Amino acid sequence: MSDNFLLDMSENEQMGKVQIAPEVIEVIAGMAASEVEGVVSLRGNFASGVAERFGKKPHAKGVKVDLSDDGIVADLYAVLQLGVSIPKVCQEIQQNIKQTLKSMTSLEISEVNVHVVGIQADDKAASKENK
Numbered sequence: 001m002s003d004n005f006l007l008d009m010s011e012n013e014q015m016g017k018v019q020i021a022p023e024v025i026e027v028i029a030g031m032a033a034s035e036v037e038g039v040v041s042l043r044g045n046f047a048s049g050v051a052e053r054f055g056k057k058p059h060a061k062g063v064k065v066d067l068s069d070d071g072i073v074a075d076l077y078a079v080l081q082l083g084v085s086i087p088k089v090c091q092e093i094q095q096n097i098k099q100t101l102k103s104m105t106s107l108e109i110s111e112v113n114v115h116v117v118g119i120q121a122d123d124k125a126a127s128k129e130n131k
Contacts, residue, residue, distance in 0.1 A: 007067065007107065020105055026063045029074050029112075032100035033063070036092045038084035040120045043077045071110030072101075079118040090114040 006019035030042055042062025064075045074097060080089055094112040101107050 009106070020107070022065045022067055025065045025072065025074070025101065025105070025107070028101055028104055029065065029076065029097045030061065030063045032097045033076055033078060033093045036089060036096055038081050038089040039093065040079045040081050043079055043117050072107060073111040073113070074109060075113045075115065077115045077117045079120050080116055082119050082121040086116055090116065 006021055007025075009018040009020055033039055033042060062077045064077075066073045066075075076093065076097070078090075078093065080086060093114050097112050098109055101109050
């Protein structure tokens, strides 16, 4: 994916062009996934971890978007809460991302691939049981 590649959204160019950067799609997808109950966090790569340590909040952390001839493909790397139904939560993530992107950008996404990279126990529930 090229850094200069933008999605051209213009239907009527009389008023000018509307373009959306792939990074915007990543941010929207990340926010939509975080809204789903059972998602603890999204996991980024090494570079986003370093940037986060220096105070830059990576809103697209854990989301990778590829723009191809087949359409928009999003890969999401999520840590889920212990005890949730993984297939159900993943399906909700996919639906929420598709709906949010459709309503905010009018873009249809061809694939949302959810990669579960971890399970995390609820720290609050574990600390209550130990008391």
